[in-house]
Amino acid sequence: MDTTDELLALEHEGWRSLCEGTGDTFYGELMTEDGAMVLADGSVFDRDAVIASLDQAPTWDTYELTGVRRIDTGPDSAALVYTGRAHRGDEPPFEARMASTYRYTGGRWRLALYQQTPLP
Secondary structure, three states: OHHHHHHHHHHHHHHHHHOOOHHHHHHHEEEEEEEEEEEOOOEEEEEEHHHHHHHHOOOEEEEEEEEEEEEEEEEEEEEOOOOOEOOOOOOOEEEEEEEEEEEEEEEEEEEEEEEEEOOO
């Protein structure tokens, strides 16, 4: 499996965890200790805040990722950039450009930085 496939598999696992209500556990294990998420509303969460925010968070019904591309950011790091779209109940769909930067450490890929930019 090449790097793009590995990272894309992790992205799908993460989104599935958000659909299943297990995002707190999944991202708690996936994120680096110093990892952060920058969300569409401007919030910046460290790893502990991500775990806390996903505990009991409403689940997504469906999601899709399009336009995925990998950007190498260093010898042991890479980012995936894509458009994500998710639906929850009767709410309008959430759609944003997203970037997940991973670091290969301890024999596996770990999420170091995730960022969302909402689409108008």
